[in-house]
Amino acid sequence: MxxxxxxxxxxxxxxxxxxxxxxxxxxxxxxxxxxxxxxxxxxxxxxxxxxxxxxxxxxxxxxxxxxxxxxxxxxxxxxxxxxxxxxxxxxxxxxxxxxxxxxxxxxxxxxxxxxxxxxxxxxxxGLSQARPADVMRGEETQIAGLIARRPRFDGVVCLPGTHTKWAHISAEEVVSFRSFMTGELYALLSTSSILRHGMREDGAPGEVSPDAAADFAEALDTAMSRPESVAGLFALRAEHLLNDLPPSRARARLSGMLIGMELAASRPWWLGREVALIGAPGPTAGYATALEAQGAYVTRLDPTEAVLDGLRAAHAALWEKAE
Amino acid sequence: MxxxxxxxxxxxxxxxxxxxxxxxxxxxxxxxxxxxxxxxxxxxxxxxxxxxxxxxxxxxxxxxxxxxxxxxxxxxxxxxxxxxxxxxxxxxxxxxxxxxxxxxxxxxxxxxxxxxxxxxxxxxxGLSQARPADVMRGEETQIAGLIARRPRFDGVVCLPGTHTKWAHISAEEVVSFRSFMTGELYALLSTSSILRHGMREDGAPGEVSPDAAADFAEALDTAMSRPESVAGLFALRAEHLLNDLPPSRARARLSGMLIGMELAASRPWWLGREVALIGAPGPTAGYATALEAQGAYVTRLDPTEAVLDGLRAAHAALWEKAE
Incomplete structure (x- = not known):
């Protein structure tokens, strides 16, 4: 140089x-x-x-x-x-x-x-998928970080976020993936819909406050067995008006319903598999709790470590090999 | 006087x-x-x-x-x-x-x-319901208008709107009712979410443009049989990015998914019943088409006529009896 x-x-x-x-x-x-x-x-x-x-x-x-x-x-x-x-x-x-x-x-x-x-x-x-149509930008680098750490990983990665990604990994490749709008639906409903009245608005859907764990679990079960009940979320508004449902409990129910709908839709991905959950412990606690309750084997990876490991691998491939 | x-x-x-x-x-x-x-x-x-x-x-x-x-x-x-x-x-x-x-x-x-x-x-x-908690204000007057016209009506009323109401009517009473957030979810997703890119934003979810009837029907079927697939609406964004899905077709698919989720949730209400649909023909066409395809017997009532009939009945009770 x-x-x-x-x-x-x-x-x-x-x-x-x-x-x-x-x-x-x-x-x-x-x-x-x-x-x-x-x-x-x-x-x-x-x-x-x-x-x-x-x-x-x-x-x-x-x-x-x-x-x-x-x-x-x-x-x-x-x-x-x-x-x-x-x-x-x-x-x-x-x-x-x-x-x-x-x-x-x-x-x-x-x-x-x-x-x-x-x-x-x-x-x-980023990565694209033709059928069903899907795209990701950024998460692929975290997945690369997981593979850099565990080259033989064969299972499913879940990256909760605004648009949560689920990816099936085998032989160091992304075989297929799916995006879910859970984070964005949560943000829209808790800050911009009628439900914003009487809702604690902060945080990610996967965050579960200890005083509302039972609400989260019940809503999760309901949505996993009857995902169509998400259409009836207006009940949270009525519970606020009629029964003064506390904001932290309303928030936990909304979280449980939306994550439950996502887990119902992604069931073929996680059922009986190892799920590598990439995300900070707090904002993804609801995912971990729910998946473990369903018998999935959950391992965790810090998202910053994952993205840095992915960028390290790319840096080595782009510059170190060339020297 | x-x-x-x-x-x-x-x-x-x-x-x-x-x-x-x-x-x-x-x-x-x-x-x-x-x-x-x-x-x-x-x-x-x-x-x-x-x-x-x-x-x-x-x-x-x-x-x-x-x-x-x-x-x-x-x-x-x-x-x-x-x-x-x-x-x-x-x-x-x-x-x-x-x-x-x-x-x-x-x-x-x-x-x-x-x-x-x-x-x-x-x-x-308005009306309230203790379990499941629910409320309505305004729709009860349209329901009163229906009953004023058809005192022996025994069936289900559907009032599509921001918060669509389904009510079970018998013996001139509202026996029970449920609200669904279909209209508000549609508005939030089509104007304020990532889906707004590449979406025609106008209208109600029940409006179906003729060129996109097949998209509406397919999305409706998907959501009625697998309502959890609503969590995967991000696919509409990917279809726009990868396949240039036309805005009118993206809109019809969003409509179909959301109305399909509502009809899956309200199935016990409409299955094998007469459904009195109160709403303008255009904005509620999707509901009528879907319900009729499922074998429900749909009758229609203009919403302005319904609210006026309800207010006429209330006026007669409040002032004419007193004179």
Whole structure:
């Protein structure tokens, strides 16, 4: 690497998870350790294509040499981006890789226009499925992280979120996957529907407060056995008006109904299988409780560790092999 | 009626349907004919309690004698209000009547504070149900209209709307009822969720465009047999991204999925029964098509005729009997 200074203090490479609502970046050393972390609310949802380059520069500026440095510049810092930045409406489209395939194929990474010359930016693609039609962007990197840790994993991955993903993994490939709108339905119903009156609005659907565990469990059972009862969620409004149902209990029932509907729909995926649940313990507790009650074997993986492991694997494939 | 002028041109009474998002009023003659109609966007949702009196005066001002008329005033005009104006957060609370009961009990009508002295305003109560908890305000008046026309009706009434109501009617009473969030779920998903991209946003879920009838029917069948598949509506987003699914077809599939989930949940209500569908033909076409395909015997009633018939019956009970 000509021009690199021996005392260079900057990162060896930069890992970026760029979602719809925020951006997270890590300064990585040559051994793949995260030296520093930064976050920004400038998610893909609020940016025009030409905004991405400057937004990334602003987020990682502390890790870069001065832009106006006279004389020879260092080589640009390898910067790997996963997530919605690669969507059609993002920085630059990284076309989906169709399943069945490995979750990450670094050869499909694209180089977006307008990046800071101090950064060598590559955006990783998401995955698509023809039938039933489905897409993911970002979760494939977490799945790659799981496979990097457990190359022989054969089972199902569940990634709760705005659009929860279930993926069937075998022989280091994503065989098929399905998205469920549980997180978005929960957010819409608890903040924008008639149910918002008398509902505690915070948190993810998988969060279950201890005082409402029985409400969650009962609603979950109802929805798993009669998922059509989700159409009757208006009962929560009536329970508030007529019986002063406490907000934390209303929230737990809504969570239970929506997760129950999802688990009824995903039953063929998790029944009798190992389910690797990728998500923070709090927001995914409801999933773990429900799946274990149904006899699924649940293992857990921290989502930040998963995305970093996935980006480490991609970095090794893209840059270390080339050296 | 002392002080009434023989040449009085005003209405004999006024009928008002005051919902969450708008107000409709009719000037009625002594024979119960609607002489004039007016509408205002000043629904209950946007009004503080003290705003209701002036809002009603403004809506019906053309039908009233001048407010500052010197000398003896006419008797105040009987004015019957149904709908959300009687909610706890409305003009004044008209406490729910618990089912089983007749849909209208004029003795339970309340007199709100702050009405124009030229109006004798009474607000009709809604209905409540203890188990499962449920409430309605406004639909009970349409049900009363159905019963006024067909006193021997024994069957089920379906009133599609933001919160669709199903009610079991027997011996001129509402025996039980259930609310479904189909209309609100449709509005939230088609305008505020990820599905809004690539969705035609207008209309009610029961509207089915002719070019998308097959999509509606297929989605309906899917949701009626596997209602949990509603959790997987994200597929509509993926179909848009991957296969350019036309907006009108995406809309029809969303409609079909949501109405299918409702019909799966309400199956015990409509199976093998007469269903009186109260709603305009366009916005409720999907309900009629689906119910008839399932062998239900569907009859129809215009919603404006229904609410006016209900208010006529209440007017007769409150004022004509008293004279």
């Amino acid at each position: 000509s021009g690199e200074r021996a005392d260079r203090a900057g990162p060896d490479w930069i890992a970026v998870d760029w979602g719809t609502s925020n951006l997270r970046a890590w300064a990585m050393d040559a051994e793949g350790r995260a030296l520093a972390e930064t976050a920004s609310p400038r998610g893909m949802g609020g940016l025009a294509p030409e905004d991405f380059g400057p937004a990334l520069t602003a987020a990682v500026a502390d890790w870069l040499p001065p832009a106006g440095l006279p004389g020879g510049l260092s080589d640009p810092v390898p910067t790997l981006v996963c997530g919605m930045a690669g969507a059609r409406a993002g920085w630059a489209e990284a076309p989906y890789a169709p399943v069945p395939c490995a979750p990450l194929d670094p050869a499909r990474a694209i180089t977006p226009p307008g990046a800071d010359p101090r950064l060598d930016v590559r955006i990783l693609p | 002392s002080g009434e002028r023989a040449d009085r041109a005003g209405p004999d009474w006024i009928a008002v349907d005051w919902g969450t998002s708008n107000l409709r009023a009719w000037a009625m003659d002594a024979e119960g004919r609607a002489l004039a109609e007016t509408a205002s966007p000043r629904g209950m949702g946007g009004l503080a309690p003290e705003d209701f009196g002036p809002a009603l005066t403004a809506a019906v001002a053309d039908w009233l004698p001048p407010a500052g008329l010197p000398g003896g005033l006419s008797d105040p005009v009987p004015t019957l209000v149904c709908g959300m104006a009687g909610a706890r957060a409305g003009w004044a609370e008209a406490p729910y009547a618990p089912v089983p009961c007749a849909p209208l009990d004029p003795a339970r009508a309340i007199t709100p504070p702050g009405a124009d002295p030229r109006l004798d305003v009474r607000i009709l109560p």
